[in-house]
Amino acid sequence: MKGFTLIETMVAIAILALSIVGPMMVANRAIVAAETSRDQLTASYLAQEGIEYVRAVRDDTYLSTYPANTANAWPNFLNSSAVSPCRFPGSCSLEPSTPEPVVCTSGCPSFSLVTNGTKFTRTIQLVTVTGTEESIISKVSWSFHSVPYSVTITDHLTSWQ
Incomplete structure (x- = not known):
């Protein structure tokens, strides 16, 4: 008998399809x-920037009262x-175009600046x-392909006195 049977042809096509689709799926996952x-790296940087914002406000407040009355720096x-x-x-969110934070009202975790x-x-x-x-506590959240992600960084800040 010469040629291929129907079953042999279907098996050959299945093997060929798997050899093409398999690497494409791996590439897609990668x-x-x-x-x-x-996105996680970007979110980490943004969360760290939020911590640094609060630290900078503390430092600026201290320096604005120095050397006259630094005891009031922490309450200020x-x-x-x-x-x-x-x-x-x-809690609040930072608007990049202004120096003041944007106050979150109800539903703050889903608050975003469009x-x-x-x-x-x-x-x-x-x-x-x-x-x-x-x-x-600085939390950055986002969604990718309808899957929610978040990065949270926590730090402690003390009075300089």
Whole structure:
């Protein structure tokens, strides 16, 4: 008998299809993993920037009272318009175009700034640990292919006195 039977032909086509589709699926997964890693790195930088923002406000408040009355630096920092909206139970988000935080009202974890055209949402919250120590929680969340992701960085800030 010459030629291929129908079953042999179907098996050959299946093997050929798997040899083409398999590497394409692996490549697709690698691309998705690379994009997710890129977004995670960006979110980590944004979360760290949120921590640095609060630290800079603390430093500026201290330097504005130096050397005359540094005892008031910590209360002034906690009550400043740049930080007080971010204190627990509230939280805030940073608008890149202004120096002041945007206060989150109800539904803050889903709060986002549509004016900046980014898929990342950053919220900052300060929680009192002691009278001279605040815990800073900076959370960046985003969604990729309808899967939610988030990065949270926590740091502690103390009074310089």
